Amino acid sequence: MFFAASIFLISYALIMSEKVPHTIAAMVGGILMVIFGVLDQDKAIHYIDFDTIGLLCGMMIIVLVLKKTGLFQYLAIKSVKLSKGNPTWILVSLAVFTAVMSALLDNVTTVLIVAPITLAIADTLSISPIPFLVSEILFSNIGGTATLIGDPPNILIGNSSHLSFMSFITHNLPILLVIGVLTLIFLRFYYRKQLTIPVDKEKLIEGFDESKSIKNYKHLIICLIVVLLTFTGFILHSRFDLKLATIALFGGFTLLMITKTHPEEILKDIEWGTVFFFVGLFVLAGGLEATGLIEIVAKKMVLATNSIKTMSFAVLWGSAIASSIVDNIPFTATMIHVINSIDKMGIYNVQPLWWSLSLGACLGGNATIVGAAANVIVSSYAKANNQNIGFLNYMKVAVPVTIVAISLSMGYILLVDL
Amino acid sequence: MIVKDVYLRDVTSVSLNSNIKSVIKLFNLTRYYALPITNVDNEYIGCIDISDIIDSCVPKYMKDLSSSAFLPDVDMFYNRLNNVKDMLVKDLIKDDYPTLREEDSVSYAADLLEKFNRRTLPVLDGKKLLGILTRLEIISVLIKKESI
Amino acid sequence: MIATVTLNPALDRIYFIDDFQDNKTCHLINNNLVSLSSGGKGINVSVQLSKLDTTSVALGFIGQETGRLIEKELLLQGITTNFVRIDGRTRTSIFVVDSNNQTVKGICEHGPEISKEDRSMFLELFEKNMKSVDMVFIGGKLIDPLDSKFYAKLIRIANNNNVKTLVLPNEGCCAQVIKAEPFMLFPDIRENKTVNGVLLNSIPECIDFVKETYSNNTKTQYIVFDINKKVVICSRTTAYVFDIEQSNFANLIGLEDAIMSGFIYAIDKSYSEKELVNFVGALALEYLKTNKKYCSNLEDIMQRKNIIQPEVIAL
Numbered sequence: 001m002f003f004a005a006s007i008f009l010i011s012y013a014l015i016m017s018e019k020v021p022h023t024i025a026a027m028v029g030g031i032l033m034v035i036f037g038v039l040d041q042d043k044a045i046h047y048i049d050f051d052t053i054g055l056l057c058g059m060m061i062i063v064l065v066l067k068k069t070g071l072f073q074y075l076a077i078k079s080v081k082l083s084k085g086n087p088t089w090i091l092v093s094l095a096v097f098t099a100v101m102s103a104l105l106d107n108v109t110t111v112l113i114v115a116p117i118t119l120a121i122a123d124t125l126s127i128s129p130i131p132f133l134v135s136e137i138l139f140s141n142i143g144g145t146a147t148l149i150g151d152p153p154n155i156l157i158g159n160s161s162h163l164s165f166m167s168f169i170t171h172n173l174p175i176l177l178v179i180g181v182l183t184l185i186f187l188r189f190y191y192r193k194q195l196t197i198p199v200d201k202e203k204l205i206e207g208f209d210e211s212k213s214i215k216n217y218k219h220l221i222i223c224l225i226v227v228l229l230t231f232t233g234f235i236l237h238s239r240f241d242l243k244l245a246t247i248a249l250f251g252g253f254t255l256l257m258i259t260k261t262h263p264e265e266i267l268k269d270i271e272w273g274t275v276f277f278f279v280g281l282f283v284l285a286g287g288l289e290a291t292g293l294i295e296i297v298a299k300k301m302v303l304a305t306n307s308i309k310t311m312s313f314a315v316l317w318g319s320a321i322a323s324s325i326v327d328n329i330p331f332t333a334t335m336i337h338v339i340n341s342i343d344k345m346g347i348y349n350v351q352p353l354w355w356s357l358s359l360g361a362c363l364g365g366n367a368t369i370v371g372a373a374a375n376v377i378v379s380s381y382a383k384a385n386n387q388n389i390g391f392l393n394y395m396k397v398a399v400p401v402t403i404v405a406i407s408l409s410m411g412y413i414l415l416v417d418l
Numbered sequence: 419m420i421v422k423d424v425y426l427r428d429v430t431s432v433s434l435n436s437n438i439k440s441v442i443k444l445f446n447l448t449r450y451y452a453l454p455i456t457n458v459d460n461e462y463i464g465c466i467d468i469s470d471i472i473d474s475c476v477p478k479y480m481k482d483l484s485s486s487a488f489l490p491d492v493d494m495f496y497n498r499l500n501n502v503k504d505m506l507v508k509d510l511i512k513d514d515y516p517t518l519r520e521e522d523s524v525s526y527a528a529d530l531l532e533k534f535n536r537r538t539l540p541v542l543d544g545k546k547l548l549g550i551l552t553r554l555e556i557i558s559v560l561i562k563k564e565s566i
Numbered sequence: 567m568i569a570t571v572t573l574n575p576a577l578d579r580i581y582f583i584d585d586f587q588d589n590k591t592c593h594l595i596n597n598n599l600v601s602l603s604s605g606g607k608g609i610n611v612s613v614q615l616s617k618l619d620t621t622s623v624a625l626g627f628i629g630q631e632t633g634r635l636i637e638k639e640l641l642l643q644g645i646t647t648n649f650v651r652i653d654g655r656t657r658t659s660i661f662v663v664d665s666n667n668q669t670v671k672g673i674c675e676h677g678p679e680i681s682k683e684d685r686s687m688f689l690e691l692f693e694k695n696m697k698s699v700d701m702v703f704i705g706g707k708l709i710d711p712l713d714s715k716f717y718a719k720l721i722r723i724a725n726n727n728n729v730k731t732l733v734l735p736n737e738g739c740c741a742q743v744i745k746a747e748p749f750m751l752f753p754d755i756r757e758n759k760t761v762n763g764v765l766l767n768s769i770p771e772c773i774d775f776v777k778e779t780y781s782n783n784t785k786t787q788y789i790v791f792d793i794n795k796k797v798v799i800c801s802r803t804t805a806y807v808f809d810i811e812q813s814n815f816a817n818l819i820g821l822e823d824a825i826m827s828g829f830i831y832a833i834d835k836s837y838s839e840k841e842l843v844n845f846v847g848a849l850a851l852e853y854l855k856t857n858k859k860y861c862s863n864l865e866d867i868m869q870r871k872n873i874i875q876p877e878v879i880a881l
Contacts, residue, residue, distance in 0.1 A: 070484050077488050116479035123477060124492055207490025215485065385478050427646040428637070429623065433690070447651040460694040546698065549646065 004038045004291040011284055016326050023273040026280025026330070033287035047286025048279055051159045051245045056106075056278065058248025059149060060270045062227060063109045065255045069220040070213040072101065072113045077210035080121060085202035087127065087195040088188055091135055094118060095184060098136045099143030103150040104231070107140040107374035108271075115381045121208075125201045129387055131191035133378050134397055135184075138366050140374045142180055142405075145362035146173050148244070149234070152278075153332040153361040158244070160336045161354045165234045165244065171355060175412040179363075179405045186404075190397055219259055226255045277329070285333045289341075294334075298341035309418050312352040313410060315339075319360030320406045324367030332361045352417040359409040367402040369394045421527055422520040424559055425541045427549040431456040432507055434463060439503040441466060451537035452515075454547050455507060461545040465515040466507050467536065474510055475499050517542050518551055528556050568615065568830055569695050569702040569729075571720065572608030572626035574677040574709040575636055576659040585666040603859065604636040605659060607706030607734055607823055610859075612645045614827035617862035620834060623648055625695060627688065629678050630655040648695065650688045654678025677709040685712065692720060696727040701830060705734030705752075714742040721746035725785065730833065734826055747785035750829060752822065755793060766791065769798055769807060769879075776800040777881055788829070792822060797850055799843050800881065807877040808847040810854060824853040824861060844871045 011029025015022045034044050066072065079097045083089030094114065101110040114136055122129035144151030148158040148168045158168065188195065214220055230251030233240075237247055256263055288294050305311040315335070322331045335357055343350045365372030369379050369391050379389050431454045432441050444453060445468055452467040475498035480486050502510075516534045518527055518541045530539060531553055541548045580601045583592055594600060604613070612624045623646040628637055633656035637647050657675035664671070696702070702724050704717065717735060721743065724731045730749040740753050740761050753761045766772050772791045779789060780802055791798040797808045810821075828849035832842035848870035853861040861867070 067484065073484050073488070112482070116482040119477065119479035120483060120486065120489055123479075123494065124489060204490055204492065209488050209490070212487035213485050381479075381482075426641055427644065428641060429646055429648045430651075431648075444651065456694060458694060458697070460698045 001291040001293060003036045004033065004287045005293060007032045007036065007038070008284055008288050011280075012330060015330060021273070022327065023277040023280065026277050026284060028280070030280040030283030030287070033283055038287045039283065039290050043290065044283045044286065047289075048282045049156070049159055051243050052155050052282075053275060053278060054243075054245025055149065055155055055159075055248045056152075056275060057270060058245060058250070058252040059106060060109075061252030061266055062230065062248070062255060063105050064266045064269050065252075065259060065261060066223050066227065067109070067113065068215070068261075069223055070215045071220055071223070073117060073213040074210045075101075076114055076117045077208050077213060080117075081205055081208060081210065083205065085125075085197060085205040087197050090121070090205075091132060091187065091191075091195065092184060094132050095135045095139045095180070095187075099139040099146075099180060102140045102143030102374075103146040106149075107144045107151060107372065108377060110143075111136060111140050111374045111378050111381075115378055119382075119385050119387070121205075124204055124208075125197050127197055127201075128194045129382070130389060131187060131194050133382055133387070133389060134191075134394060135187050137369075137372075137375045137378050137394075138183055138187075138398065138401060139180065140378075141362055141366045141372055142176055142183065144374075145359060146176050149248075151362045152329050154358055156329070156332050156336055157354055157358050160340060161351075163351075163354060164238050168358070171416070172358065175359075175409060179408055182404060182408075183401050186401060187397070222258050223255060226251055226258065281330055281333045285330075285337055288334070289337045294337045295341050298338045298345070301338065302342060302345065302347065308348045308352060309414070311342075311348070312356045312413055312418060315353050316356040316360040316410055316413065317406060319357050320364030320367070320402065323361045323364030324371045324402065328361040328365050328372060332357065335361075352413055355413055355417055356409075359413070360406065363402060363405045363409065366405070367395070367398050369398075419524045419559060419563075420520065421518050421522045421524060421541055421551055424524060424555050424562070425518075425520075425549045425551040426555060429454070429547050429549060431547060432466065433457065434506065434508040436507050437503065438471060438505050438507070438510065441507060442471065442503070450550065450552065452540075452550075454540045454550065455511065456547060460547075462517075462540060462542055462547045464511050464513070465538070465540055466511050467515075467538075470510045470512060471499075471502065474502050474505075515540070519543065520548065524556060524559060527551055531556065567699040567701075568620065568622040568834065569699045570608035570612045570622055570624050571692070571702060571704040572606035572624065572706055573712050574657065574707045575604065575606035575609055575626055575628060575633070576657045576674065576677075577632045577635055578603050578605035578659050578661065580661045580663060582663050582665070584664065586662050586664045586669075586671070602635075604639050607826070608703055609636065609640065610820060610823035611703050611705070611827050611830065612640065613643060614823060614860050615830060616643050616645055617860045618827065618831055618864055620831055621646065622830075623695065623699070625649065625688075625692060627652050627678070627680060627684065628656050629653060632656040632658055648691060650684055650691060652678060652680060652684045654680070677707070680709060680712060685716075689719070689723075693723055693727075696724050696729050699729055701730045701732065701749075701833060703732045703734070703826060703830060704748075705732075705826065707736055714740075718742040718746040721748050732826060732829055734822055744779060744783070744786075747783045749785065750788040750790070751779075751786060752790040752792075752826060754822065755791060759793075766793065769793065769796065769805075772798055773800065773805055773879065773881065776805070780881075790825065790829075792825070797825065797847065799846060799876075801839055801843075803881055804839075805879040805881060806843045806847070807879065808850065808874075810850060820859055821850060821853060825850050841871070843876060844874050847871075847874050847876055 007029055011025050014020045014025035033039050034041055076097050079093040080090055083093050098110055098114050118132045119129050146169060148154050148165045154168060230247060233247035234244060237244055256266060301311065305314055339350055339353050369375050382389050430448060434455055452465045454465050455463040457463055475495055516530050516539055518539050520541060527539065538550050538552045540550055582599045586592060608626060609624055612622045615622050624640055625648050628649045629652040636656060637649060640647050655678050657677045659672060659674040661670060661672040704720055721731045732750040733743055733748040734752045735743045736754050755761060755766055759766055764775055766775060772793060776789045787802060789800045795810055797810055799806045825846055828846035832845045837845060848867045849861060852863060852867045852870060
């Protein structure tokens with residue numbers, strides 16, 4: 001047990017400190033669990049949730065193929081053009097685009113698509129891209145909370161809790177819409193000085209020709225059909241008794257087949273680092289669970305909080321705070337085991353705990369620039385293009401937004417789940 | 419065939435403190451794609467490639483857009499070029515420009531041009547610049563050999 | 567390593583026409599009757615040296631297509647080039663050689679404008695090159711704003727870098743040049759027989775001039791004259807006189823360049839004073855014998871060098 005705990009803590013520390021790439025820290029930690037006999041290889045493999053891995057890979061393939069068609073760029077520009085050059089509406093359209101894309105695809109891909117476009121638009125209109133980039137960070141996390149596939153914590157939760165794809169949408173979407181609107185109002189107020197375009201540049205938006213983004217219309221239509229079918233599959237998966245990984249992988253490889261894409265071309269761009277990170281994490285967290293440490297923690301939690309209400313709020317705020325400081329994926333992976341353990345005790349209905357974890361872990365990542373992968377990516381991307389968002393400057397906006405979001409979530413869970 | 423048989427013995431060069439405007443002018447007059455850089459003691463330092471200048475004028479985000487064709491024409495490239503014209507050669511060059519010696523084979527030179535995606539390579543004798551070898555000179559070997 | 571400087575190069579077009587008449591358009595029957603070649607003292611010396619298997623780097627100004635043609639021709643001959651490229655157009659010189667009437671008619675363009683930037687770029691380039699050469703030849707026509715002071719400046723820069731300077735100035739800039747103390751001086755007295763206001767009509771007058779000059783400076787080691795069908799080479803102690811048969815009038819155009827090349831070759835090979843003088847004399851005579859712009863029969867030159875006997879006058 002001691003071994004397990006130390007390996008776990010050291011790996012965690014390395015992941016947090018970013019001295020070692022997180023993939024390597026997680027994998028080495030996980031393998032050490034096996035080497036030191038905490039788990040045997042078979043048991044280690046048992047802890048790896050291939051449903052999550054399969055879903056991740058399947059979605060990555062779909063996104064990579066879609067990206068090649070230029071569809072995302074087309075949609076982004078089209079939505080910006082609706083603003084007719086009004087900076088507030090540009091802010092709104094980019095935020096909505098980011099949120100929707102984040103809900104359907106992963107956050108990192110979404111921001112990697114929208115950030116260059118944002119910089120191009122800002123450069124052309126001679127305005128600062130900072131308000132838009134900050135809004136995109138916030139909305140990538142807000143949007144990602146809406147669906148099972150939108151954010152890695154939700155993927156982990158969905159597969160462990162057996163909550164369905166639709167249930168995430170029906171539960172989280174309403175509160176997220178409220179949070180989104182309030183966030184936009186706040187951003188509009190906070191950045192009111194930067195959200196002005198020189199008069200002569202307003203008309204330039206009309207010069208953006210989104211049709212030039214589409215490289216192959218035929219491909220695009222085919223891709224859209226397959227994607228639509230895949231998402232239909234997600235919505236109806238429980239009826240067919242099919243797991244999400246199956247649907248996602250089927251969608252992805254069908255796409256490759258229909259578009260006659262060479263598999264290597266796409267497969268080489270899959271974020272294998274992320275995949276192995278998950279693998280390592282599963283084994284690490286599994287090691288802790290195998291030793292019974294998780295059970296001890298779970299019992300202590302139950303004793304300390306005394307009621308499901310208190311526990312929910314503790315999980316909500318705890319996840320939010322943890323998420324803002326450290327990577328929310330390892331935290332979520334561990335908490336899942338804890339919640340499962342509480343569930344096994346049979347004392348409470350743990351559903352509110354799942355929702356608390358979902359909302360806390362996903363929204364909490366908004367608070368700091370290191371809170372989520374998408375945040376870090378936007379920030380370093382901006383820096384590489386000579387635009388500095390700034391650690392503290394970001395927090396000035398993001399912390400109030402996150403506190404309001406979590407508070408509203410607290411109220412919502414109280415109302416709906418408890 | 420070795421480099422000695424084909425390279426151009428033109429040692430036109432710029433210095434680390436030459437400004438980009440003068441370098442662009444020289445590219446225009448010489449029609450070369452890269453210019454060697456020499457110090458005050460006439461020793462070779464490195465090379466500045468036309469692509470170094472172009473790279474500095476294309477914003478990084480352009481490379482990440484799947485297509486930048488949607489952007490309207492606002493003379494963005496020209497404006498950036500204008501901003502860069504007073505910068506110095508030393509601000510733009512990248513390290514590790516490949517070089518050749520007279521004794522190297524033409525095959526090796528061709529391979530080097532492709533591997534490093536360059537159009538011009540400097541020919542050196544230690545730190546002394548002897549001339550340049552361009553892609554045009556390499557393929558013109560065919561015409562030269564046939565005319566012998 | 568050797569450098570040559572041609573401040574105002576020219577593309578020479580030479581037409582060989584038997585009986586070139588006034589008021590008549592001459593249609594050449596084939597392209598062999600016109601020759602296109604690079605011209606300019608420094609360039610000529612570089613090319614002559616390449617015929618003697620000696621490499622050099624050619625410095626100067628070139629511009630536009632005529633300039634590019636010159637550069638291309640030099641590169642093809644294995645000469646290293648390091649020209650300052652200017653906006654203006656390198657000049658063209660046209661000569662009509664009429665062998666029937668034994669005349670040569672010529673038109674030399676003035677040359678392009680050299681801006682201040684071009685001038686300073688050249689100085690920077692010249693200084694750089696002086697770090698890696700042992701000898702530099704500076705000669706030929708000057709062009710505004712590159713005046714005699716500029717000439718002298720170049721010599722001083724070379725001297726500061728311990729580079730031997732060999733100078734073939736055109737008339738008028740001699741005073742400044744002499745003050746700058748080049749290693750070797752070859753004033754052009756073909757048309758205007760004065761140097762520094764001193765009339766030089768005979769060999770004794772030349773020798774007096776040389777003595778006077780040597781008494782005022784220490785760095786100059788050789789002064790050369792081409793006067794009255796003779797070549798006079800004066801070291802610090804001795805004057806050597808060669809008789810030259812001016813059999814081929816056309817070849818007189820390049821005799822000075824040949825002499826200069828001979829000097830450079832001999833110094834490069836570390837010849838003694840006597841060997842140097844004999845080599846230059848032999849090269850000059852061989853040059854006059856050939857009917858070409860350049861002399862390339864090194865063997866014949868070496869043979870002649872061993873038998874040639876100049877008149878020797880102690881200074």
